[in-house]
Amino acid sequence: MSTDLHDAPEPIRSATSARSAASAARSAADPAAPPPPGLTPAAVATLHELVIDWFDAHARDLPWRRPDAGAWSVMVSEFMLQQTPVARVLPVHAEWLARWPRPADLAAESPGEAVRAWGRLGYPRRALRLHAAAGAIAHRHGGEVPGSHAELLALPGVGEYTAAAVASFAYGRRHIVLDTNVRRVFARVVGGVEHPPNATTAAERRTAEGLLPADEATAARWAAATMELGALVCTARSPQCGRCPVAALCAWRLAGSPPHAGPPRRGQSYAGTDRQVRGRLLAVLRASREPVPQAALDAVWHEPVQRARALDGLVEDGLVEPLADGVYRLPH
DNA sequence: CAGCCGTGGCA
DNA sequence: TTGCCAAGGCT
Numbered sequence: 550m551s552t553d554l555h556d557a558p559e560p561i562r563s564a565t566s567a568r569s570a571a572s573a574a575r576s577a578a579d580p581a582a583p584p585p586p587g588l589t590p591a592a593v594a595t596l597h598e599l600v601i602d603w604f605d606a607h608a609r610d611l612p613w614r615r616p617d618a619g620a621w622s623v624m625v626s627e628f629m630l631q632q633t634p635v636a637r638v639l640p641v642h643a644e645w646l647a648r649w650p651r652p653a654d655l656a657a658e659s660p661g662e663a664v665r666a667w668g669r670l671g672y673p674r675r676a677l678r679l680h681a682a683a684g685a686i687a688h689r690h691g692g693e694v695p696g697s698h699a700e701l702l703a704l705p706g707v708g709e710y711t712a713a714a715v716a717s718f719a720y721g722r723r724h725i726v727l728d729t730n731v732r733r734v735f736a737r738v739v740g741g742v743e744h745p746p747n748a749t750t751a752a753e754r755r756t757a758e759g760l761l762p763a764d765e766a767t768a769a770r771w772a773a774a775t776m777e778l779g780a781l782v783c784t785a786r787s788p789q790c791g792r793c794p795v796a797a798l799c800a801w802r803l804a805g806s807p808p809h810a811g812p813p814r815r816g817q818s819y820a821g822t823d824r825q826v827r828g829r830l831l832a833v834l835r836a837s838r839e840p841v842p843q844a845a846l847d848a849v850w851h852e853p854v855q856r857a858r859a860l861d862g863l864v865e866d867g868l869v870e871p872l873a874d875g876v877y878r879l880p881h
Numbered sequence: 882c883a884g885c886c887g888t889g890g891c892a
Numbered sequence: 893t894t895g896c897c898a899a900g901g902c903t
Contacts, residue, residue: 630899635896637889671887671898678901708901728899748882775898784896786892816896819887828887866886 580723582758585739587800596738596795597762597771603772603794607781611635612642613718614773620694620719622646627711627718628679633670634778641668653692661879664868673831677867677880678706697719717772723765725757726772730779735760736810737783742802743809746784815863826850826859834869834879841876 584593612618613626625645629638645666649655654661660680667676682704686694694715695701701712713724732745736754745753762768782789790796790806801807819825829849834841850856860877863869872881 597886627899630887632898632900633888634890651896671886671889672900675901706901711899714899728900729897751888780899785884814896815883815893817887822885824888831887860887 569574580760580763582761584759586758588739592798593760596760596798597767599794600774600778601770603771604770604777608777620715622650624694625679627714628675629670629676631673635672641670647805652683652686652694652758655680656687659881660867663852664879665678673868674866675706680704682707687776688853696722698722717769721766722770723756723761723768724772725754725761726776727753727757728776730776731757733785734775734779734783737801738795738799741804743801743807744814747814783832823855823859823862826855827863830860830863831868840872840876846877
């Protein structure tokens with residue numbers, strides 16, 4: 550146990566305080582936060598030990614987790630893993646790190662090259678934001694990925710989760726790391742329900758803070774371990790409770806694994822949406838090293854109004870650069 | 882803050 | 893087959 554617990558007085562903030570400051574305050578976990586209701590400090594300590602021991606035995610050997618992986622590798626992985634499965638990220642992450650081993654290397658490229666190298670990971674605006682973040686790191690941070698949550702949060706494409714993840718995984722800092730996996734694990738083990746709320750709540754942050762180990766290195770381990778548990782065992786569909794190290798302590802399990810009550814969880818529609826059209830348009834542009842004539846883009850979608858709206862949106866987002874004479878290319 | 886932003890695998 | 897889901901962020 551750490552003996553240098555210090556008080557972290559809640560800063561008084563006006564309603565107009567900056568988003569980054571407010572988020573940083575939220576994620577800077579209070580070492581004195583109480584355990585969640587119904588859990589004794591001893592139970593929390595048991596939870597830590599069981600989950601971290603399980604992690605030591607079952608963690609996947611992922612490139613961005615290896616001892617020689619730098620903060621840049623971690624940061625690239627976190628961008629790519631935003632809403633994209635690990636299996637699809639692995640090859641692209643390897644390509645990126647080999648091609649752009651430092652943030653400045655990526656920053657020296659055109660944004661279009663980042664979008665092209667993003668391939669089919671999806672949500673290509675992430676490639677643009679990562680490219681912009683690399684530029685900010687190169688120019689404002691001496692080429693080194695910053696280690697503080699606030700500085701990370703100021704980078705494009707870095708939100709509360711990614712800032713905490715990079716600070717924790719790359720720098721061993723103590724932060725609550727609330728991704729979809731961790732939120733689901735806590736919803737079940739502590740909350741006794743099958744699924745967390747749609748959006749992260751203050752109650753979830755309090756729970757996470759109450760569970761966060763006081764010791765910095767243990768906290769970072771805990772963050773990775775709870776995330777891995779959610780990814781491999783405590784999955785959204787058909788969880789493997791028989792392989793769960795904390796099944797005996799799980800509130801959801803102890804309650805008989807009741808199915809999700811509440812309103813149905815909203816899914817993402819896709820077929821026929823602008824997103825699908827944008828995807829097809831960008832696929833054509835990624836595949837061509839030369840600027841693409843309008844006719845080639847027109848061929849991907851039958852409906853002209855939606856097609857034009859999608860293309861306009863891509864241009865608006867900076868993913869496509871219009872040239873003269875109705876010719877388009879990825880941005881230079 | 883609810884809706885938008887890609888893509889593909891799997892139950 | 894179709895819906896659900898995957899290490900979110902931004903407006």
